Amino acid sequence: MGPVSDTDTVPAAPWWRDAVIYQVYPRSFADADGDGLGDLPGITARLTHLADLGVDAVWLSPVYPSPQKDAGYDVADYRGIEPVFGTLADFEALSARAHELGLRVVMDLVPNHTSADHAWFRQALAAAPGSPERARYVFRDGRGPDGELPPNSWRSVFGGSAWTRAAAPDGTPGQWYLHLFDSSQPDLDWSNPEVHAEFEDVLRFWLDRGVDGFRVDVAHGLVKAEGLPEWDHDQELLNGSAASGERPPMWDQEGVHEIYREWRRVLDSYDGERILVAEAWVTPPERLARYVRGDEMHQAFNFDYLRAPWRAGELKRVIDATLAAHEVVGAPATWVLSNHDVVRHASRLGYPAGGEPTSGVGPDDPQPDAELGLRRARAATVFMLALPGGAYVYQGEELGLPEVTTLPAEVRQDPAFARTGGEDRGRDGCRVPIPWEGDAPSYGFGPGSASWLPQPPEWARLSVAAQTGVAGSTLELYRGALALRREHALGHGELEWDAGLTGGDVLAFRTRGVLVVLNLSAEPVAPPAGARPLLVSGELVDGSVPTDTAAWFALD
Numbered sequence: 001m002g003p004v005s006d007t008d009t010v011p012a013a014p015w016w017r018d019a020v021i022y023q024v025y026p027r028s029f030a031d032a033d034g035d036g037l038g039d040l041p042g043i044t045a046r047l048t049h050l051a052d053l054g055v056d057a058v059w060l061s062p063v064y065p066s067p068q069k070d071a072g073y074d075v076a077d078y079r080g081i082e083p084v085f086g087t088l089a090d091f092e093a094l095s096a097r098a099h100e101l102g103l104r105v106v107m108d109l110v111p112n113h114t115s116a117d118h119a120w121f122r123q124a125l126a127a128a129p130g131s132p133e134r135a136r137y138v139f140r141d142g143r144g145p146d147g148e149l150p151p152n153s154w155r156s157v158f159g160g161s162a163w164t165r166a167a168a169p170d171g172t173p174g175q176w177y178l179h180l181f182d183s184s185q186p187d188l189d190w191s192n193p194e195v196h197a198e199f200e201d202v203l204r205f206w207l208d209r210g211v212d213g214f215r216v217d218v219a220h221g222l223v224k225a226e227g228l229p230e231w232d233h234d235q236e237l238l239n240g241s242a243a244s245g246e247r248p249p250m251w252d253q254e255g256v257h258e259i260y261r262e263w264r265r266v267l268d269s270y271d272g273e274r275i276l277v278a279e280a281w282v283t284p285p286e287r288l289a290r291y292v293r294g295d296e297m298h299q300a301f302n303f304d305y306l307r308a309p310w311r312a313g314e315l316k317r318v319i320d321a322t323l324a325a326h327e328v329v330g331a332p333a334t335w336v337l338s339n340h341d342v343v344r345h346a347s348r349l350g351y352p353a354g355g356e357p358t359s360g361v362g363p364d365d366p367q368p369d370a371e372l373g374l375r376r377a378r379a380a381t382v383f384m385l386a387l388p389g390g391a392y393v394y395q396g397e398e399l400g401l402p403e404v405t406t407l408p409a410e411v412r413q414d415p416a417f418a419r420t421g422g423e424d425r426g427r428d429g430c431r432v433p434i435p436w437e438g439d440a441p442s443y444g445f446g447p448g449s450a451s452w453l454p455q456p457p458e459w460a461r462l463s464v465a466a467q468t469g470v471a472g473s474t475l476e477l478y479r480g481a482l483a484l485r486r487e488h489a490l491g492h493g494e495l496e497w498d499a500g501l502t503g504g505d506v507l508a509f510r511t512r513g514v515l516v517v518l519n520l521s522a523e524p525v526a527p528p529a530g531a532r533p534l535l536v537s538g539e540l541v542d543g544s545v546p547t548d549t550a551a552w553f554a555l556d
């Protein structure tokens with residue numbers, strides 16, 4: 001492990017500044033015990049896939065004890081491992097194996113809310129209004145003569161009110177508690193010093209066990225505006241910022257930054273380069289960049305990039321704004337196209353430009369053009385992996401997996417689906433377990449056929465085994481791109497737009513002696529004479545880059 005080896009022209013830099021971090025969604029990665037839900041021994045056994053792929057680190061979505069009402073983003077105990085996933089010893093084995101393979105390990109930290117099963121919340125329910133136990137959460141009296149109306153108009157990101165009425169210890173209707181997500185996810189009150197002390201201790205618990213960092217869930221949500229002022233707009237996970245031009249009172253409040261400064265001090269007191277990564281659905285990039293100022297977090301997910309429509313002008317606008325905003329604070333930009341909350345980009349890009357859906361797709365919705373989506377997704381990835389900074393890869397995108405859009409209502413498990421009566425299709429379609437070997441039951445996800453979400457039969461030909469060593473497969477494309485990215489240290493590059501080629505629906509830039517072309521126009525784009533192809537997302541046609549294709553060329 002350590003800084004990139006290409007040190008002849010790149011000064012040794014902290015690993016995370018150009019890292020490619022692979023997101024493992026533990027429920028769906030690999031299932032060692034065959035119960036249909038992935039687990040830690042399953043992940044450990046498959047870590048060589050990540051080393052072969054050529055990524056730098058693995059980020060694990062939450063594996064803490066949890067009733068799994070929101071797939072683990074409802075944490076009942078921050079210092080343990082959910083038995084369905086394994087034990088602390090299994091985690092230690094995973095971490096040791098990852099480090100042996102040169103992979104860093106990033107945990108998911110969920111500080112905005114706990115599970116309703118957390119000991120603190122149970123104690124809060126059993127205690128009286130105004131008690132210290134309740135002061136760890138956001139309990140308020142209801143409005144109306146009997147307090148039968150919620151304290152304010154806030155809505156849950158998953159649909160419905162953001163408040164649920166708790167029973168008083170004697171069983172009669174009592175106070176209400178705030179939950180920006182599911183009612184099983186009560187929000188913590190970050191104005192309470194006890195909450196700060198608890199999370200500092202949780203950070204140390206995992207840092208002491210050698211983790212290399214934390215992806216911080218809902219990093220823009222912890223602090224709520226004083227007095228909880230009214231806000232009766234619909235909420236969307238993907239739109240945590242300024243739907244109406246004003247900043248909502250639950251998102252991106254100034255107070256969150258002090259929390260990250262505290263945490264940074266904790267991380268900096270450890271050896272090695274441990275990192276904090278903000279999951280903050282905040283826009284514009286200048287607001288996002290405030291999370292990665294020198295004494296706060298290291299990286300923040302660039303969701304503006306993920307949401308950008310497949311149009312050259314809009315991609316360029318986001319890239320320019322991102323780089324400019326991050327340069328001001330001296331942080332690397334990051335790039336991401338898929339995760340466990342959005343429609344997989346191989347399907348998202350199979351819709352007309354500007355009409356890409358970000359939240360789920362159901363069987364009765366307009367369906368994506370699968371071939372077009374994959375072609376564009378491969379181009380989008382090849383282009384993304386040449387951009388300067390860090391990048392994120394979501395499990396299965398290296399196989400070109402599409403969103404599963406045909407899941408029937410009965411198998412869907414996302415609380416967003418249930419809370420909106422199915423109006424929000426939810427995120428199950430991007431969470432279907434990974435195919436490893438096409439001819440094995442559950443395609444090698446587990447030893448038997450069990451899989452917590454059904455896998456489509458077409459996935460047999462998309463398995464890791466089916467694509468390994470196959471020229472032109474999406475898996476080999478990712479492997480090739482990651483190897484070349486490392487060889488040319490592209491994450492440390494400086495992007496310079498190629499004024500001659502960029503324009504209309506074409507983007508082209510130069511970075512560290514490489515010319516990167518993305519052609520979204522109908523006409524092929526010819527590279528300059530002498531440019532030598534290094535990598536192509538599809539195939540060059542007479543030496544030119546055809547439509548919906550990206551290519552890297554060496555400029556000798």
Ligand code: NOJ
Pocket residue numbers: 070073074110181217218279340341
């Ligand atoms: C963001 C996570 O990525 C998502 O999966 C989860 O539902 C919410 N935060 C609530 O924790």
